[in-house]
Amino acid sequence: MNPWDGLLFGLSVAIAPQNLLAALVGSLLGTAIGVLPGLGPIAGAAIVLPLTFSLPPVTGLIALAGIFYGAMYGGSTTSVLVNIPGEVASIVTCIDGYQMTKRGRAGAALSIMAIGSFVAGTLGLIGLMLFAPPLANLALAFGPGEYFSLMVVSLLVLSGISGGSLVRSFFVTGFGLLLSTVGVEAISGVPRYTFDNLELARGIELVPVAVGLYGISEIFFMVENLVNSPKPQPVKLRELLPNREEWRRTIPAWFRGTIVGFLVGLLPGPVGPLSTFASYRLEKAVAGKHREEFGHGAVEGVAGPEAANNAASSAAFIPLLSLGIPFAPILALLVAAMLVQGVQPGPLLIIQHPDIFWGVIASMYIGNVMLLVLNLPLVGMWVSLLRIPLHYLVTGIVIFAMIGAYSVNNSTIDLWVLLVYGVIGYFMRKLDFEMAPLILAVVLGPRIEKHFREALTLSLGDPTIFFQSPICKLIWLAGLLMVGGPLLLKLLRLSRATKVEPAG
Amino acid sequence: MRRRSSLALSGQRGGRLIVGFLGLVLSACFAVGALASIPMGWMAQPGPGVFPLVCAIFMALASLGVIWEQLRSTGADVPINFPHGADLRRLLWAGAGITAYVVLTPYLGHLIASFLMSVVLIKLLRPASWRSTLLAAAATSVLIWLFFAIGLAVPLPEWKLT
Numbered sequence: 001m002n003p004w005d006g007l008l009f010g011l012s013v014a015i016a017p018q019n020l021l022a023a024l025v026g027s028l029l030g031t032a033i034g035v036l037p038g039l040g041p042i043a044g045a046a047i048v049l050p051l052t053f054s055l056p057p058v059t060g061l062i063a064l065a066g067i068f069y070g071a072m073y074g075g076s077t078t079s080v081l082v083n084i085p086g087e088v089a090s091i092v093t094c095i096d097g098y099q100m101t102k103r104g105r106a107g108a109a110l111s112i113m114a115i116g117s118f119v120a121g122t123l124g125l126i127g128l129m130l131f132a133p134p135l136a137n138l139a140l141a142f143g144p145g146e147y148f149s150l151m152v153v154s155l156l157v158l159s160g161i162s163g164g165s166l167v168r169s170f171f172v173t174g175f176g177l178l179l180s181t182v183g184v185e186a187i188s189g190v191p192r193y194t195f196d197n198l199e200l201a202r203g204i205e206l207v208p209v210a211v212g213l214y215g216i217s218e219i220f221f222m223v224e225n226l227v228n229s230p231k232p233q234p235v236k237l238r239e240l241l242p243n244r245e246e247w248r249r250t251i252p253a254w255f256r257g258t259i260v261g262f263l264v265g266l267l268p269g270p271v272g273p274l275s276t277f278a279s280y281r282l283e284k285a286v287a288g289k290h291r292e293e294f295g296h297g298a299v300e301g302v303a304g305p306e307a308a309n310n311a312a313s314s315a316a317f318i319p320l321l322s323l324g325i326p327f328a329p330i331l332a333l334l335v336a337a338m339l340v341q342g343v344q345p346g347p348l349l350i351i352q353h354p355d356i357f358w359g360v361i362a363s364m365y366i367g368n369v370m371l372l373v374l375n376l377p378l379v380g381m382w383v384s385l386l387r388i389p390l391h392y393l394v395t396g397i398v399i400f401a402m403i404g405a406y407s408v409n410n411s412t413i414d415l416w417v418l419l420v421y422g423v424i425g426y427f428m429r430k431l432d433f434e435m436a437p438l439i440l441a442v443v444l445g446p447r448i449e450k451h452f453r454e455a456l457t458l459s460l461g462d463p464t465i466f467f468q469s470p471i472c473k474l475i476w477l478a479g480l481l482m483v484g485g486p487l488l489l490k491l492l493r494l495s496r497a498t499k500v501e502p503a504g
Numbered sequence: 505m506r507r508r509s510s511l512a513l514s515g516q517r518g519g520r521l522i523v524g525f526l527g528l529v530l531s532a533c534f535a536v537g538a539l540a541s542i543p544m545g546w547m548a549q550p551g552p553g554v555f556p557l558v559c560a561i562f563m564a565l566a567s568l569g570v571i572w573e574q575l576r577s578t579g580a581d582v583p584i585n586f587p588h589g590a591d592l593r594r595l596l597w598a599g600a601g602i603t604a605y606v607v608l609t610p611y612l613g614h615l616i617a618s619f620l621m622s623v624v625l626i627k628l629l630r631p632a633s634w635r636s637t638l639l640a641a642a643a644t645s646v647l648i649w650l651f652f653a654i655g656l657a658v659p660l661p662e663w664k665l666t
Contacts, residue, residue, distance in 0.1 A: 051656065167569030168520070171527055174563030178534050181559060185552035192542055192556060193534070216602070223598040223628065224587045391629035392644060395622045398602060399648050402609075402618070407658050415606040422602070430584050431519045449555040461547030 001354065003129045007365075010358030014366055019062050019359065022055070023367045026063035030070020031375065034086040035078055035382045037222070039397050041071035041087055042329050042439070043215030046207045047404030049333055057341035058356045062363040064337055068330050069313050069364065072272070073117055073371050076306055077382055080109045089272025089309045092280045096294065096301030103297050105246075107239030110379055112250050112299060113306045118372040120258040120307035124314025125364050127262050128321070132350075132361075135322035139347035142323075144454035145465040149472045151448045153479035154325055158268040159437050160483035169434050176438040179204045180445025187453065199413040206336045206442055208405035208418035210329065213435045215401045216422025219394055221429070226390070240376055246299045249290070253283055253300040257307030264308070265315025267482075268327040270436060272309055279308035314364065321357055322347060329439035336443060515581030521574045527567030535560035597628050614653075614660040619645040 001009065013019060033044030045067045052060030075086030080097035093113065100109040142150070159169035182193045183203025194200040242250060257279045264275040283304040284294050294301050319325050324345030326332040338345045343353055350357045375382070405418040428435055459465035466472060538544075538556040545551025587595055601624030608617040622641035630637070652658040 051658065165573060167566060167573050171524070171563070171566040171570050174531070174559060174566045175527070177559040178530065178556070178563055181534070181556040188543070188552045190542060190552045192552060193537055220595060220598065223625075224591050224595045226591070226594065226629070389630065391626045391640070394598075394629060395625045395641075395644050396648065398605075398621065398625065399618050399645065402605060403614070403648070403652050403658065403660065406609075406614075406661065410659055412606075412610045412661060415609060419602060419606050423599075427519075427523075430586065431516055431523060433523075445559075452555060452558075453550050456550050457548060461549075 001358075003133060006133065006354070006358045007129055007362055009354065010360075010362030011365075013058060013355045013359030014062065014363040018056075018059050019363060020366065022059045022063040023066050023363045024370055026066020027070035027073075027367045027371050028066075028374070029063075030067035030072075031074035031077075031371065031382060032070075032385060033067060034071035034074020034076075034090075035385050036388075036393065036397075037078075037084060037086070037386075040214050040218065041068060041075075042333070043211050043218070043401070044071065045330055045333050046210040047215070047400050049207055049337055050404055050407040052337060053340055057338065057343050057353070058359045060337055060341065061334060061356060061360050062367075064334055065317075065360055065364055066367050068334075069121060069310065069367060070371060072309055072313050073114065073375055074382065076113050076117075076309075077110065077375075077379065078386065080113060080302070081106060081383055082386065087272070088270065089276050091273065092276040092305040093302055095280070096296070096298045099295070099297035100299070100302065105297065108242040108246055108299075109302050111240045111242055111376060112246065112303050114372055114375050116250070116254045116257070116303050116307040117310040118368050119254050120261060121310040121314055121368040122365065123258045124262055124265070124311035125361060125368070127311075128314050128317050128364075129361055132318045132322045132357075135318060136347040136350045139323050142347070142471065143469075144451040144458060146469060146471045146475065148448060148451040148455055149466055149475045150323065151325060151444050151451065153475050154268040154319075154327060155437065155441060155444060155448075157479055157482045158327070158440055159434075160486070161267065161269040161274070164432055164434050166483075166487070168432070169437050172428070172433055172435065173437040173441045176441025177445045177448075179209070179438075180442050181449070186446065186450070197413075199409075199411050202409060202411075204417060204442065205405075205408050205414055206333065206439070207408045208414040209421050209442055210333065210439055211401045211405055212418040212421025212423075213425035213428070213438065214329075215397065216418060217425030217429060219398055219401075220422065220426045222390065222394055240379075242299070249299050250303040253303035254307040256282060256286070257304035258311040260304075261308030261311030262315045265312030266318060266327075268319075268440075271312040271316050271328055275308040275312035276305035279304040317361075317364075320345070321349060321360070324349065326440065326443060329436045332439050332443040515583050517574045517577060517581045519584055520570055524567045524570035524574065527570065528564055531560040531563035531567060534563070594628050598625060601625055601628075609661045611664050613663040615645060615649045616663070617661075618649070 014023065029048065030041065033039050033041055045064055048067060049064065052063055071087055072089060075090035076093045076097070078084045078086045079090040079093035080101055083094050083098040085091045085094055097109045097113065100106065155173055159173050160166055182200065184191050184194070184201045191201055260279045260282055261275040264278055265271045280301060283300040284291060287294060287298065287300060290298055290300065316328055316331060319327050320331045320334060324335065324347070326335050335345050343356060401418060402415060405414045406412065408414055425435060455465045456463070467476060534556055538553040538560065542553030542556065543551035544553040601621045605617045605621040608620065619641055622644045623637060626640050627637045649660070653660050
């Protein structure tokens, strides 16, 4: 099936009433999650995840994908209006978006953001549609050695570029991998670290871990700091249109942001924040005579990063749909959803489940249109979510989180896991440990183990199988460059600085 | 030559050192557990104990890396921004409320446990009368219960004490 036939097939799946409803509910819920403080896209999607298990796989995945890109839209609305990023990727939008609001251009900033997100999201989807199938075809040549290498390198690269210290990220990755070994081992049925507890035999579930780390820890921060959201000014519909000068400067920034975002989206790691920061720096570099406006309400400072963020979100689906490897924590939740539904993520997805592969892609086109049509006219409604009093917000989020964690297995032990990971997440944030590698390690751990054992069995115990084939070599080399490159540059800069520094 | 700052356990550096040592202990526990009670198989057919052992070794190395990083760090230590006074009390009460929900849910069921937790959280975050707090908690817990248990037919823990 060529990409255009695939898209048509996907559209026929996506326009089924229950799938349209899933895209609508997912993107609206995602926007709300993005707008609300305290409930980021990862915790939000994790809470909703168990509710999708009773839906057909394609419907559940469409809803979860909707939450993912809906949260990207919603997170930026609060950045522009009240200088509070709804999620990490929207931090950059605060810089110039809020300044535009202070200058009375809030409506224009929201339009630039929303239309830019739509344009970039749509272009990103075209890229996804064109690149994911060939990559899936290529991945059909992968054996267990190649998969093992790819997954290990992805985890290492994620640790390397997720910010903060490399050893601390490795520490978190190791912790996640250890967690993934708890429970009955899939191949032999041998219980590991279960202490004869039947509920532990199922293993540590991803949902309570993710909700605890991202949701409950955030609740602890909200309770500790007791910060009420500022009350935003209403935005009138007639103020939404940018003026001619703003249009002229915005359109090229959208396209630059789309390209930057799409390329960054293919990397393992926090693609949202990485793409927005990269795009902001690019916009500042090419701004010319408008450079002084950056930080004081430059339209390019909103248009570029917003486009980058959404293009990155689309591109991040390429490794997920073609290789079955999530490069970001929220995509790890989609993998978890697929596995629960009995769908094996990987290159065979396009052959075995074309309805899921193309249906999810097509639903993202539809979801982007829905978000554009609904978000701008409903901006007042989204902003009114910020008026929910803190005591109701915190109580509601905690109860939602508990229900989400419990309903994965109808098991009260998951409530304990949620609480423990809430506390762990709180201390990790206080001590500046990255949390994303933990989520990915929990999801990828069992699959890394499976490929590790298969590869060794296949090679009769020869460990060079992980490095022998040209694909393996290429993967390790790319990983070495991505993790080692920045380290080497840092060392070079340090040695140069030491040479230049005068003695004394 | 740069002077190495003194090692204080009160800042982030001290906290990370403790985490590093905890990581070492955890990896030792996992390694011992794997070696003692999980079949290792052989090289051409690795058993279920091999991967946990490899992960434990990786974790131990990363823990040593964290400890080493803190010990050789030369910059000023960053204080951990832990809450004090009223902020700390509020945090502990919230933690206690959530823990109470987790402990009580298997016996009292979701609805009653969530009502009790809501009372604690709402009272903590809003200075209001007990009557109004109880009403707000009842409304929050019942509405969410109706949405999930009745609207979406999600099975939730029920009263088990009878």
